[in-house]
Amino acid sequence: MTLADIATRAFSIEDLRRLTKNRLPRALFEFFDGGAEDEVTLRDNIEAFRRVRLAPKTLVDVSSVDVATELVGGPSAMPMAIAPTGAAGFGRHGADIAIARAAVALGIPYTLSTSATTSIEDVARAAPGRLWFQAYILADKEKLASLIDRARAADYEGLMITVDLPVGGKRERDFRNHLSFPIHYTPRNVLDFARSPGWALSMLLKGTPQMVNIRELNRGTLDGKKMLSTAGRNYDPSFNWTDLQRLRDNWPRKLIVKGITRADDAARLVNMGVDALVVSNHGGRQLDGGPATIDALPAVARSVSGRIPVLVDGGVRRGVDIVKACALGAQGVLTGRATLFGALAAGEPGAARALEILKDELTRSMQLCGARTIREIDQGLLFSRAGA
Ligand SMILES: Cc1cc2nc3c(=O)[nH]c(=O)nc-3n(C[C@H](O)[C@H](O)[C@H](O)COP(=O)(O)O)c2cc1C
Numbered sequence: 001m002t003l004a005d006i007a008t009r010a011f012s013i014e015d016l017r018r019l020t021k022n023r024l025p026r027a028l029f030e031f032f033d034g035g036a037e038d039e040v041t042l043r044d045n046i047e048a049f050r051r052v053r054l055a056p057k058t059l060v061d062v063s064s065v066d067v068a069t070e071l072v073g074g075p076s077a078m079p080m081a082i083a084p085t086g087a088a089g090f091g092r093h094g095a096d097i098a099i100a101r102a103a104v105a106l107g108i109p110y111t112l113s114t115s116a117t118t119s120i121e122d123v124a125r126a127a128p129g130r131l132w133f134q135a136y137i138l139a140d141k142e143k144l145a146s147l148i149d150r151a152r153a154a155d156y157e158g159l160m161i162t163v164d165l166p167v168g169g170k171r172e173r174d175f176r177n178h179l180s181f182p183i184h185y186t187p188r189n190v191l192d193f194a195r196s197p198g199w200a201l202s203m204l205l206k207g208t209p210q211m212v213n214i215r216e217l218n219r220g221t222l223d224g225k226k227m228l229s230t231a232g233r234n235y236d237p238s239f240n241w242t243d244l245q246r247l248r249d250n251w252p253r254k255l256i257v258k259g260i261t262r263a264d265d266a267a268r269l270v271n272m273g274v275d276a277l278v279v280s281n282h283g284g285r286q287l288d289g290g291p292a293t294i295d296a297l298p299a300v301a302r303s304v305s306g307r308i309p310v311l312v313d314g315g316v317r318r319g320v321d322i323v324k325a326c327a328l329g330a331q332g333v334l335t336g337r338a339t340l341f342g343a344l345a346a347g348e349p350g351a352a353r354a355l356e357i358l359k360d361e362l363t364r365s366m367q368l369c370g371a372r373t374i375r376e377i378d379q380g381l382l383f384s385r386a387g388a
Contacts, residue, residue, distance in 0.1 A: 012357060
């Protein structure tokens with residue numbers, strides 16, 4: 001069966017998640033799917049989207065619907081871009097490029113993670129399109145500056161700074177599963193890996209991927225006793241508003257700040273001159289106990305009041321979630337796991353299938369809501385129990 005055949009067996013993002021679960025060792029699946037501590041925020045991201053109800057307008061001619069829009073100052077085939085997801089290649093070789101190519105083929109922006117398993121330059125060559133580079137605030141400032149320089153040289157349109165990770169979140173599944181990157185083999189995880197022969201064989205034949213952009217930082221092992229992940233030690237917890245201003249002053253292209261849930265932080269970012277912000281809690285992988293992002297969005301959007309684009313991520317699993325996000329004040333969404341599951345289940349055809357599913361559901365939801373363009377999606381589409 002080809003990857004394209006596998007992809008067409010999925011009719012929802014949940015189908016792609018199930019296909020991924022069946023293909024991967026438990027440790028890897030739980031790394032991609034799981035979150036921090038009790039996973040309260042992770043679950044709430046999805047449940048909060050489900051709690052929002054729409055009030056569909058009827059008797060509108062919806063024979064033609066246009067989902068194309070402007071996103072962070074450029075054209076996009078739909079109000080969506082790809083969120084950065086590190087370590088994707090550990091789930092399937094070439095997953096970064098698979099997602100990037102599917103995104104560029106559709107015509108939406110793609111964000112490459114600092115912790116990607118493909119280099120900044122290789123993605124730019126394989127997927128020429130609207131590319132953003134996500135930078136973690138590394139403790140090694142020279143390394144961080146060189147990554148940003150490389151993104152500039154490779155023509156990335158935007159720099160996305162993730163600010164919700166001064167230290168690594170506590171992801172207990174990874175401790176229990178003995179999972180760290182690079183992968184260190186222990187009796188427990190080898191047994192788990194052996195139960196997924198397809199994945200194990202590809203790792204044996206093609207070699208274990210590496211976080212190539214930060215290869216030299218990534219030495220060491222996960223220290224379960226101290227509950228520290230290797231990656232967690234690479235970040236700079238002292239990074240603050242002054243440091244961000246310096247970054248702003250030195251990066252002339254689009255600067256996007258990701259990881260905001262507070263209205264006052266958002267207002268301050270607008271005054272600082274950032275070009276866009278992402279309401280995000282890192283897909284529930286950092287602070288467990290923060291708000292669902294769709295719940296945090298309205299206050300942030302009110303505070304920004306249209307001065308810069310506000311994006312939101314966390315829990316987008318259906319096209320209708322994009323309608324809800326836009327109705328609540330976002331210019332668009334980012335998808336992390338939805339497109340990641342596509343690529344992990346079935347490579348580039350799988351990533352393309354994830355996008356096709358979300359675009360189809362978005363189009364259909366807009367038709368069912370009487371919205372013909374993205375501009376027509378506004379607060380008026382939100383159902384209010386008070387009947388307002
Ligand atoms: C496996 C995985 C790896 C991630 N890696 C990064 C990363 O390297 N940088 C970053 O800013 N966010 C990272 N995130 C967070 C995503 O960018 C995004 O905020 C989150 O996945 C959105 O939630 P969703 O998965 O429900 O769509 C990662 C998320 C996952 C699931």
